[in-house]
Amino acid sequence: MPKQVDHRARREALALALWRVVDRHGWSGATMRAxxxxxxxxxxxxxxxxxxxxxxxxxxxxxxASQTSHRITRQLEALDRPPHPRAVLRVVLAEMLPLGAEARATSRMHAAYVLDALHDEALRELAGAELRQGRAMVERLIRQAIADEQIGADRDPAVETDLLLALTGFTPLLELGVIEPAAALAAIDAHLDRLFPAAS
Amino acid sequence: MPKQVDHRARREALALALWRVVDRHGWSGATMRAxxxxxxxxxxxxxxxxxxxxxxxxxxxxxxASQTSHRITRQLEALDRPPHPRAVLRVVLAEMLPLGAEARATSRMHAAYVLDALHDEALRELAGAELRQGRAMVERLIRQAIADEQIGADRDPAVETDLLLALTGFTPLLELGVIEPAAALAAIDAHLDRLFPAAS
Known part of the structure; x- marks a missing residue:
């Protein structure tokens, strides 16, 4: 294996070890030593x-983030060509929630990371940039869907983008067993049905 | 001061010290020693x-949780009698977001607590019970508003309750400066306007 690739592969293996430590002992147990x-x-x-x-x-x-984006890409490839924006958003939203084992691991990492970022300016910049990039992607999709008359012209693209991103707020409800995965998906569908009236 | 009250007051002062430690050093720094x-x-x-x-x-x-509920009660007392359910929900949702200094402190504590709860069954039970109680309160309000014809009879009360609670998903976006407080409140208003068509 070329040295560059080996270094990357080794770092990924160490990241997985970190996830296992976080999963077992929580974020506070994620020390270099552990x-x-x-x-x-x-x-x-x-x-x-x-x-x-x-x-x-x-x-x-x-x-x-790159694992999440791979999971999303795999599922988008299974959609009709060109995919309907409602279907794209449903895949993105569902993958951001802790519904499967992999998504749960990344979701927990992300929540812990955001908390640590509040006390570490470098982490805060990185985490903010990543979220801003995701937000911009969703807003572009919404603006295009309005231009394509799939979403009503009376909808404000910035407000609709923020309301979609807010749906990640199901995370603590799911993690604490307050709502079931089916309820979160039903609520996401209800929200998307109102956003895309013709697609439902 | 009676002994019972003194003990409670002392515990509250210690809780405030814990918040300060969490705010400065993050959750992982919140040891008994610190x-x-x-x-x-x-x-x-x-x-x-x-x-x-x-x-x-x-x-x-x-x-x-009791501080949050005091803040909400104070603001509900400033509303018309009887308060409109849309106004009640707006106060509750806004106070659950990290918009003011006090709400930010409790919001951060809560996020850290949920993460710790994933690795501690006793904490998980407590945190889940608290969230379930809050969810039940919102669902009762929604059901009453449907009965009072303030919300359309075609709305599913469980779905609408979950969509409202999901709006706490603005928290990481606000904490990382991805959206401004005004944008979060505008999105909440847009959501409430659609839920209560006659009140907007």
Missing amino acids: VARESGISLGQLQHYFPSRTAMLSFAMEHA | VARESGISLGQLQHYFPSRTAMLSFAMEHA
């Missing part, structure tokens, strides 16, 4: 790949 | 009030 132990390497070896906890967490989050 | 230091007492004295970290966090969350 991740080194979980990976069966020394702290010094871990520091070769990540000079600091912030560097390790940032990479783990980027990796989580 | 809270004792912040309060200027010994670890042994802190353990007199809270035998464990779980007991301390649970009390802090109950206190946060």
Whole structure:
């Protein structure tokens, strides 16, 4: 394996070890030492790949975001060509919720990351940039759907974008067992049905 | 001061010290030792009030929930009698978002608490029970508004309740500066306007 690829693969394996540590012991247990132990390497070896906890967490989050985007891409490929924007949004929203094992892992990582970011300016910039990018993608889709008359011209694209992103607010309700996955999906469908009246 | 009241007041002061520690150092820094230091007492004295970290966090969350409910009650008292359910929901939703300093503190505590709860069955039960109680309160209000013909009879009360609670999903967007408070409130108003067509 070329050295560059090996380094990347090793960092991804370490990110997975971090996720396992977070999943078992919570975010506060995600120390450099715990991740080194979980990976069966020394702290010094871990520091070769990540000079600091912030560097390790940032990479783990980027990796989580890219895994989420792979899951979304796989499901979008299964849709009709060209895919209806309602179907695209449903895939994106469902994958942002902790409904499957992989999405649950990335969702928990993300929630913990946001909390840590409030006390770390570098993490806050990174996490904010990632969310802004996701928000811009959804807003472009909404604006196009309004132009294509799939969404009513009376809808404000910024407001509709924010209301869609807010649906990630099901996360704590799902994690604490207050609502079932089927209820979250039914609510998302009800919201999308009103946004795309002709598609329902 | 009677002994009972003094004990409660002392526990509340310790909960505030915990909030300050969480606000400065994040949840992972919220150890018994750090809270004792912040309060200027010994670890042994802190353990007199809270035998464990779980007991301390649970009390802090109950206190946060009761502070939130006091803030909501104060604002509901300023509304017309009887208050319109749209106005009630707007107060509740706005107070659940990190818009003011107090609401931001309780919102951060709550987010951290939910994450810890995933690894602690006792905390998970408590946090779930609290959220279920809040959800039931909103659903009763929605059902009454449907009965009073303020919300259309075609709306499903469970779905509408879940969609309202999901609006707490603005929290990470606000915390990371991806959207402004005014945008979150505009989106909440747009959502409530559609739910209560006659009130807008």
